[in-house]
Amino acid sequence: MIVSRLIFLIFLVSGWCSAQGYENKTDNILLVYLSRTNNTKVVAEMIHENVGGDLVALELKNPYPQNYKSIVAQVAEENRTGFLPPLKTQINMDKYDTVFLGFPTWGMQLPPPIKSFLTRHDLKDKTVIPFNTNAGYGIGSSFRTVESLCSDCNILEGFSVTGGIERDGIYLAIKGNRKVEVKELLVEWLEKLKPLTIKN
Numbered sequence: 001m002i003v004s005r006l007i008f009l010i011f012l013v014s015g016w017c018s019a020q021g022y023e024n025k026t027d028n029i030l031l032v033y034l035s036r037t038n039n040t041k042v043v044a045e046m047i048h049e050n051v052g053g054d055l056v057a058l059e060l061k062n063p064y065p066q067n068y069k070s071i072v073a074q075v076a077e078e079n080r081t082g083f084l085p086p087l088k089t090q091i092n093m094d095k096y097d098t099v100f101l102g103f104p105t106w107g108m109q110l111p112p113p114i115k116s117f118l119t120r121h122d123l124k125d126k127t128v129i130p131f132n133t134n135a136g137y138g139i140g141s142s143f144r145t146v147e148s149l150c151s152d153c154n155i156l157e158g159f160s161v162t163g164g165i166e167r168d169g170i171y172l173a174i175k176g177n178r179k180v181e182v183k184e185l186l187v188e189w190l191e192k193l194k195p196l197t198i199k200n
């Protein structure tokens with residue numbers, strides 16, 4: 001009885017994995033993201049459901065202020081001076097060859113903690129796939145900055161969707177029907193990526 005249940009379970013799990021097309025490949029995938037109001041986190045979790053791998057939320061040694069105006073001012077100053085905020089999260093990159101990198105648009109740029117991550121981790125020869133949420137103004141220079149900070153990586157087509165508008169008090173927006181919409185777009189994007197991310 002136990003053996004037959006075990007066989008059924010193995011069958012179920014392997015069927016699910018091959019449906020995703022990422023079978024036996026998840027050990028080498030890292031999903032790392034920055035998120036303040038959880039929109040990018042929700043997208044990261046959806047990618048994770050589809051591709052597996054290790055899901056890591058980027059944390060800072062000194063967290064940003066809760067107040068929106070204060071964080072906007074601090075990020076603007078960090079962008080102006082090129083300050084790279086120290087990270088609490090340190091990742092050993094050795095076992096990964098594919099990195100999904102998620103972040104919101106901040107000040108129409110790549111958030112300083114993501115600049116820190118790319119500067120302080122060796123991603124040479126890894127496949128890097130950016131994904132983003134924003135308040136409707138798009139990715140700004142963020143994807144370009146990923147390319148310039150990671151010139152020896154293989155960067156694939158990124159994914160970006162509208163998330164929250166914290167300025168207007170709209171925090172987590174990727175929920176309910178919007179979450180269903182985003183999921184559809186995301187699955188379509190992952191389908192296009194699949195042949196490029198699966199290595200034999």
Ligand SMILES: Cc1cc2nc3c(=O)[nH]c(=O)nc-3n(C[C@H](O)[C@H](O)[C@H](O)COP(=O)(O)O)c2cc1C
Nearest residue numbers: 035036037038039040104107108134135137163164
């Ligand atoms: C400091 C800061 C700056 C922002 N700057 C922009 C911006 O320039 N353009 C934009 O579209 N959204 C901007 N936003 C909004 C976020 O990109 C948007 O709400 C995103 O979905 C938040 O992701 P999160 O919930 O994962 O933190 C900014 C938000 C913050 C906190």
